[in-house]
Amino acid sequence: MKILVVNAGSSSIKYQVIDMTDESVLAVGLVDRVGIPGSTLKHEPAGKEAVVIKQDLPDHTAGMELVLEVLVNPEYGVVKSMDEIGAVGHRTVHGGEAFAQSVVIDDEVKKVIRDCIDIAPLHNPPNLMGIEACQKLMPNVKHVGVFDTAFHQTMEPANYMYALPYEVYEEYRVRRYGFHGTSHYYVSHRAADMLGKKFEDCKIITLHLGNGASMAAIKDGKVVDTSMGFTPLEGLVMGTRSGDIDPGIVFYLMDKLGMNPAEANNYFNKKSGLLGLSGVSNDMRDIEEAANNGNARAQIALEVYYNHVKGYIGNYFAKLNGCDCIVFTAGVGENGIDIRRHICEDLDALGIKMDVEKNKVRGKEVDVATEDSRVRIFVIPTNEELVIARDTYRLAK
Ligand SMILES: Nc1ncnc2c1ncn2[C@@H]1O[C@H](COP(=O)(O)OP(=O)(O)O)[C@@H](O)[C@H]1O
């Protein structure tokens, strides 16, 4: 069976077609600037040259229509007709407490995703648009929702409850959920393989450092804690998100800058983080370049970034009572050689010692710890699409 995997963001649609007979990737693609003039689709069929199509796409349905056209194109398509696609797997960010597993999407499931829009305003609306566009265009196949929150549902109340009046948990489900679960799941299982141990016997700290960034502490096959919380705003410094701050700042700046709640939400989610601190960019490569050229704000942005990550390593070390390995993944984690080096600097008291020569790698599964490091340091490229395809296949076949 061939599976279409869809990750619909607010102005983008990422997709892959995976043949489950051997899990080979037949095509990957990205539709950019959905709903913004100047939309483009970049389609990369395996073993062939990439195709770029420029065509304005007013909404996600128009974007998905173009994707489906491209997939069956006689020249650069990867299937003869859409009948060859057996099921569609959708990355879905917030599933609240409803899903600890992936599910076949029906009206009930869509209602839960809709109900969570309030608490995932950046992610759930485009996810839902992607699902509805695909259901309209492919009504006869199963659509499976794979939730960022699912893997973290093993957390105990000690780690998922906030010290707020208990009623807000009961009435509004205000608690910590955690995100990027599909990625933490994938890399932690790969890490157990690299350790040569059963997943259930490992203590693992995973660092998903992308544009959005989060960490997880995993023990006995369960997530003990993770850095994102009620929304994907908590935790590490991200491209445009502040991560942990004193919540008092929110009220103070709402007053000083005259922001209403929606404006404040936008401020801490989209104008903060590396972008806000540096004034340069949300992209880590730009920040590093600016810092190397002497930009003091970019340098501070990097130092704050490292500091948050180091803090969580210590936090999770304590919560796990030690750890077998830490795992770097996602765009920055897989490629940021200097970033990884700075994060691991002066952690030898915890038994974390990096071999800086071995660390000079990008996008490969490697152990970059010294021989005598008590804790292994793995670089593991994440593969959320493969996890989504596997779950979709399991539920659809
Ligand atoms: N060679 C590199 N060095 C440092 N950071 C990198 C490198 N390549 C990519 N990145 C960073 O990875 C981030 C994007 O990560 P990614 O996991 O693709 O994000 P997302 O999926 O959240 O869009 C960007 O900040 C980008 O700068």
Ligand SMILES: CC(=O)OP(=O)(O)O
């Ligand atoms: C949940 C989340 O932060 O996702 P992303 O990194 O794709 O923004």
Ligand SMILES: [Mg+2]
């Ligand atoms: Mg990502």
